[in-house]
Amino acid sequence: MEGIRILLTNYVHRLTADVRRSSLDSVPSRKEGYTTKTAPPPPLLYTIPEAATALRISRTKLYELLSKNEIQSVHIGRSRKIPASALRSYVHRLQAEQEEGDRNDPPR
Template sequence: MSIAGVDTVPSVAHNLPAPVLLTVEEAAVCLRIGRTTCFSLIRTGQLESLMVGGLRRVPADAPAAYLARRRAEQGAA
């Protein structure tokens, strides 16, 4: 999985399929923000997430969607 040609989640073996869900830490790495900031975005509903069992996960396309919304907001301002 990549955003703008940058690997966002390193994988040990390159023959693995791209992840569908990211940990909060992986999503934070994608966005180049801290874990606490990422949880804050999730808590306020700005970054989509869901619970899988007892684990918080972020859909792999959610960081890009968040970034697109932010860019649109700043472009409109």
């Protein structure tokens, strides 16, 4: 009975040593370029569905705004993209118009 216990103990020690060794081998050291996870940079260009989602409007409404030249777009081949700066400028323009309208409204 004592012999089986020794064999099992040795087996468990070997297994845990192997697991420890393999898990340490998979972790890169700082010298190997260990990096922390960071958020990817925001996109420079959005697809039509992405831009509509970012503005929280429908694709149809976005196409209306594009046809009225209220939002600028660029073409890459046959693909139409919306620059992030165009979305920002559209939102800033809406805010400015809203503030201007609020100033012109008489107080109640």
